[in-house]
Amino acid sequence: DSGVTQTPKHLITATGQRVTLRCSPRSGDLSVYWYQQSLDQGLQFLIQYYNGEERAKGNILERFSAQQFPDLHSELNLSSLELGDSALYFCASSVALAGGTDTQYFGPGTRLTVL
């Protein structure tokens, strides 16, 4: 158990709908990262938050947005869903101290299926 929690584990929805994925980082970790993993592919970095502020953006679609709340949990919002958005969505957290070694620990993922 990495200490990172994600809910829900599975999500099945229809095209055009909107969903929210939730992540709670490990205790003490300030940084949260979101990744997308499509079937049999590697991970694509979506976005990073550090202590409530957006720090880095990757290949995140405009239909997707995220935020990190004062208690450091994060939510990833996916809207106007398309079939191609079906994937495993991972959240990872790290301490992310400037100048220090940093390791990301991953949650169990949320499997999103868009029908």
Add this chain to the structure above:
Amino acid sequence: AQTVTQSQPEMSVQEAETVTLSCTYDTSESNYYLFWYKQPPSRQMILVIRQEAYKQQNATENRFSVNFQKAAKSFSLKISDSQLGDTAMYFCAFTHMDSNYQLIWGAGTKLIIKP
């Protein structure tokens, strides 16, 4: 731009054998970190081992060790006394401070341990 290459899409070995997974990377950074993550059929992303580029000594975690060749930009993973539970996708990943510790991933190697 930084890239990570895993040239072996799939490997299989007998239980108890030793196997080496290859990873090469390209970067102009001098201070960076390298990781191997394991993704078993459960799809959980599990940290296997980490290497700081400034350390000359190769990292070791029980049966897992790396061969880090900084000049050659090579970071291979050796699994000794392989076990059935080692069956998984193995991803090599790279990060550095100036990228806000964003992980850059290889495509993965599917490792099958045969009984």
